[in-house]
Amino acid sequence: xxxxxxxxxxxxxxxxxxxxxxxxxxxxxxxxxxxxxxxxxxxxxxxxxxxxxxxxxxxxxxxxxxxxxxxxxxxxxxxxxxxxxxxxxxxxxxxxxxxxxxxxxxxxxxxxxxxx
Amino acid sequence: xxxxxxxxxxxxxxxxxxxxxxxxxxxxxxxxxxxxxxxxxxxxxxxxxxxxxxxxxxxxxxxxxxxxxxxxxxxxxxxxxxxxxxxxxxxxxxxxxxxxxxxxxxxxxxxxxxxx
Numbered sequence: 001x002x003x004x005x006x007x008x009x010x011x012x013x014x015x016x017x018x019x020x021x022x023x024x025x026x027x028x029x030x031x032x033x034x035x036x037x038x039x040x041x042x043x044x045x046x047x048x049x050x051x052x053x054x055x056x057x058x059x060x061x062x063x064x065x066x067x068x069x070x071x072x073x074x075x076x077x078x079x080x081x082x083x084x085x086x087x088x089x090x091x092x093x094x095x096x097x098x099x100x101x102x103x104x105x106x107x108x109x110x111x112x113x114x115x116x
Numbered sequence: 117x118x119x120x121x122x123x124x125x126x127x128x129x130x131x132x133x134x135x136x137x138x139x140x141x142x143x144x145x146x147x148x149x150x151x152x153x154x155x156x157x158x159x160x161x162x163x164x165x166x167x168x169x170x171x172x173x174x175x176x177x178x179x180x181x182x183x184x185x186x187x188x189x190x191x192x193x194x195x196x197x198x199x200x201x202x203x204x205x206x207x208x209x210x211x212x213x214x215x216x217x218x219x220x221x222x223x224x225x226x227x228x229x230x231x232x
């Protein structure tokens with residue numbers, strides 16, 4: 001069974017500071033993908049970053065980077081130079097072996113508030 | 117990126133009526149679409165996986181007679197909430213995957229259903 005755990009229900013960060021949102025996962029599949037999505041109050045899910053299980057380099061997308069530690073089964077999201085517009089819910093998700101299913105498994109989310 | 121639309125964005129209905137929500141992939145063909153339900157400040161709960169031309173696969177605990185899913189074409193999937201009750205009030209989100217591409221999933225903007 002696949003499982004995603006986000007242990008921080010709420011986080012605060014000062015504007016322009018960096019923040020790390022934690023995510024751990026559990027799967028027996030060797031091939032999987034890890035995703036981070038942002039959900040502002042409008043409700044839309046915005047794709048931020050992707051890391052494949054076989055990718056050797058940590059993924060980066062602008063101010064977002066993914067700290068992938070495969071042995072620890074963690075995929076933390078790092079947001080650098082936080083902006084007020086970063087205030088939102090953040091969800092970590094995993095998609096396991098495409099041969100066994102296409103569904104995404106989501107964590108419970110972290111609510112990030114950026115303080116001016 | 118690919119665009120997925122949902123219609124309507126908001127719907128209010130009386131208890132006992134049925135409501136249809138449409139999910140369209142606007143610029144790509146989606147062989148697989150997913151339907152999620154999200155309660156306030158909670159994570160996304162996968163309801164069903166919808167494959168074009170075949171019956172939807174429902175997650176455990178989701179009533180297939182209550183939540184009818186039809187995926188008649190490669191660009192359209194519909195979710196019908198039959199005989200809606202106040203407890204069906206929720207935020208419903210669809211997503212779609214590109215055929216043969218499993219490392220990305222495109223989400224619709226969501227539909228907020230309120231049953232009076």
